[in-house]
Amino acid sequence: MIVKSAEFITSAVKPPQYPPADLPEIAFAGRSNVGKSSLINKLVNRRHLVKTSSTPGRTQLINFFLINQAFRFVDLPGYGYAKVPAGVRRQWGTMIETYLTQRACLRGLILIVDIRRTPGAEEDNLLHWLGHHGIDYRIVATKADKLSRNKQVRPVRQITAKLGLTNENLALFSAKSGLGHERVWRQIEDMLELAP
Numbered sequence: 001m002i003v004k005s006a007e008f009i010t011s012a013v014k015p016p017q018y019p020p021a022d023l024p025e026i027a028f029a030g031r032s033n034v035g036k037s038s039l040i041n042k043l044v045n046r047r048h049l050v051k052t053s054s055t056p057g058r059t060q061l062i063n064f065f066l067i068n069q070a071f072r073f074v075d076l077p078g079y080g081y082a083k084v085p086a087g088v089r090r091q092w093g094t095m096i097e098t099y100l101t102q103r104a105c106l107r108g109l110i111l112i113v114d115i116r117r118t119p120g121a122e123e124d125n126l127l128h129w130l131g132h133h134g135i136d137y138r139i140v141a142t143k144a145d146k147l148s149r150n151k152q153v154r155p156v157r158q159i160t161a162k163l164g165l166t167n168e169n170l171a172l173f174s175a176k177s178g179l180g181h182e183r184v185w186r187q188i189e190d191m192l193e194l195a196p
Contacts, residue, residue: 001185004068006044011061013095019064021105024192025072029096030112031122032078035142038175039112040065040073043184050075062099071192074099074106079122101133108136108191110184115141115172118158127163138187139165145174 012018030036037050044067063075076096100106109130113119130137141159144152152172160170171187173180 001189003044005066006046006049006068007066008049009064009066009072011063013061015098015102018062018099018103019072021103023066023071023105024107025064025074025103025105026107026188026191027074027076027100027109028112029076029109029126030078031114031117034078034112034114035175036075036078036112039140039142039173039184040075042175042178042181043188044073062095100130100135106135107193108138110187111137111139113139113141113159115144115152115155115159116146118155119162123163136191138171138184138191139163139169140171140173140180140184140187142173142175144172144179145176
């Protein structure tokens with residue numbers, strides 16, 4: 001995919017604040033501080049389209065980005081950050097669930113996991129929930145550059161076992177080196193049905 005344009009459109013909490021449902025959308029979800037913003041920035045070849053932060057729990061709204069005037073990326077708030085008050089976590093859960101179940105133009109979701117961390121109950125529950133609601137998804141393991149190729153083998157095995165995947169279903173990605181860039185785009189194109 002050649003990205004010719006990428007722009008922030010709006011942030012939203014509830015459906016009336018969403019952009020019109022006139023273009024296909026791909027949502028990005030993952031635990032706080034998993035590298036979601038860096039992944040999106042790398043995919044669209046922009047350093048600061050999505051604000052990155054070393055502090056977990058910064059993304060608190062649903063953020064919409066227009067790509068190539070043809071489709072949108074949707075950055076969902078990260079989950080699983082313990083320092084966010086329980087009431088706020090519940091509010092985020094409702095906000096995300098509302099978007100995922102009510103957005104007719106949603107074509108799929110990229111679930112992002114950190115290659116250095118075995119997925120937990122949240123990821124497992126999310127995948128079951130997505131399956132129950134018939135929402136297409138792909139899995140991307142970020143921060144692959146933090147481990148040598150030999151040291152990637154064991155975590156990849158743990159992630160695929162925990163999430164019931166095969167190695168082919170898991171894309172390794174590095175925002176730093178660009179590893180996995182084309183593969184993740186192929187996954188997105190597949191969900192958008194834009195692939196040639």
